[in-house]
Amino acid sequence: MKKINVGLLGFGTVGTGVAKILINNKDILHARLGVDLNLKYIADIDTKTDRGIQLEPGILINDAARVIDDPEIDIIVEMIGGQGAAKEFILKAIDKGKHVVTANKALLASQGAEIVKAADKKGVELGYEASVGGCMPIIKSVRESLAGNKINSMTGILNGTCNYILSKITDDGSSFEDALAQAQAKGFAEADPTLDIEGFDTAHKLAVLNALAYGMEINLNDIYIEGISKITPLDIAFAWEFGYKVKLLAIGKYNGNSVEARVHPTMISLDNPLSNVNGSLNAVTISADATGDMMLYGHGAGMMPTGSAVVGDIADIARNIVSGSKNRIPILSYKPDAVKKIPVMPVDEIFTNYYFRFAAADRPGVLSKIAGILGKFNISISSVHQKGREIQGSVPIVMLTHTAKEADVKKALEEIQNLDVVTDKPVLIRIEE
Structure with a gap:
């Protein structure tokens, strides 16, 4: 031939x-x-x-x-x-x-x-x-190099547009709109960036990776998807004060009987290698039983x-x-x-740590009211920052939690939002330690 x-x-x-x-x-x-x-x-x-x-x-x-x-x-x-x-x-x-x-x-x-x-x-x-x-x-690695491994989890930055936008907000203090405009000018983002910034492109990739890693049927429909369009420079600044960066992550975890499959903005520690993946670059970390932790890093598009x-x-x-x-x-x-129909765990069933930001009236007792509701739903607070400066007439109260159940968090935030001292919808960002 x-x-x-x-x-x-x-x-x-x-x-x-x-x-x-x-x-x-x-x-x-x-x-x-x-x-x-x-x-x-x-x-x-x-x-x-x-x-x-x-x-x-x-x-x-x-x-x-x-x-x-x-x-x-x-x-x-x-x-x-x-x-x-x-x-x-x-x-x-x-x-x-x-x-x-x-x-x-x-x-x-x-x-x-x-x-x-x-x-x-x-x-x-x-x-x-x-x-x-x-x-x-990444596909060759999972199909071939890791064939002898049980893969426990994968965490990835899989969309260069989102990573570029979040990097510009973090490093330059840009607004979301300005960072998106710069991404479009450089050709990283489409004229209609919805697929990228709302997390759908990342979810497509996670659906493929989950099938390869866990021997499951390709399942896009059950992946929890949340984009970055509501992330503000304020929350990114607070994240930095706590020692975190915000990244849009694809997360796949095998739990034995089900798979966690979710895409959302996530706070990760500054000593996490993924926190140093900036600009339009992509990276994936894989945790497997024989290899331990490994990371692949490079240009995700172009x-x-x-x-x-x-x-x-x-x-x-x-x-x-x-x-x-x-x-x-x-x-x-x-x-x-050998491919099985493995269910995707509903997002309400996951356990993780959380960042909350509440906009509240500057009155005595506000913090105790919020903390009381969180305690009612078994949510333990690990850290609190109550900033003295007013933002649009309200004082931001920022909290980090210990591990909590998503369903409990949603119930607690709904009740907190209805307090007369809370002036805006609470902000939630999940934390992966």
Whole structure:
């Protein structure tokens, strides 16, 4: 075999990065694989825009079906995104016996079970390293390097947009709106940033990671999701005073009979390695029984970092083609008959520590009223700051708690909010020690 033909669907930012690596590093890839990776076709509706890459005539076309139907194409790379045409093209490629590589985390999180089942039935490979964490080899690590481990938990910063915004607020004192505008200006955030800042993008990635780590069916619907749009510079400043930073975390924990799966702003200690992951960078910490704690760190998005992860999948599939190996590694890490339906623990059932901020009238006895209600619901206070300065006519009272149950916390905050001395809705941020 002299070459393996690749068909690329989608010539946007990441698709361009994939093409650049396949063309510019062709000799390196040949030296490592023993065959040429030949980019035979690129299909995109826009065949005119200059992407800064020189292509041979006839490579760039506007007909995806022609790429999928070509019997010489061995690997289809889907870089279109979304859940409509992308799913259709992936399933057609699989049906024709072609291996597929994608970075489409939204599609995998919501409809991945169907795609994986189709690939298993047809005996083809599905590569998706770039769907989580950009260039961080988190999927390869879980599927391969940690195959002998029982994974207990994963905690990750998996969205560069949110991390950039929180870093700007923390380090520069920017408002949320200004930090978001800067992220958009730098290309880290979309014009409509909802998927990022409200936590949905992070949840897509957590759904995929949970399936790999715990041998469970992909479950996006039951993940608790809370974004960063309500986080204020005031709370970030108070967090710093207590020795914490605020990060948007994806948290997956295996509890034996269920899995905690939640995405929300979280306070973490300044000595936690994740607290030093700033800007648009991503990181994931994994706790496993044999390895203990480990962390992966790197660029979670961008043309070349994400393109690198895609080409890594292409190279893995190429090696399997050359060696005649088939389904050497299960697509979701576990063999299909070993994948279980493990329930996701309702967020009301979790136990963690909490940060509360109350806006209260500056009167005697306010603190004792609030503390009394917390005690009524078995919530123990570990630290209290009552600031003397007024903010919009109210004094902020800030509390940290010992471990408490989420359901109890919600009941207590609802009762506290109804006190006549409390002037605004209480603020809650969970703490992971």
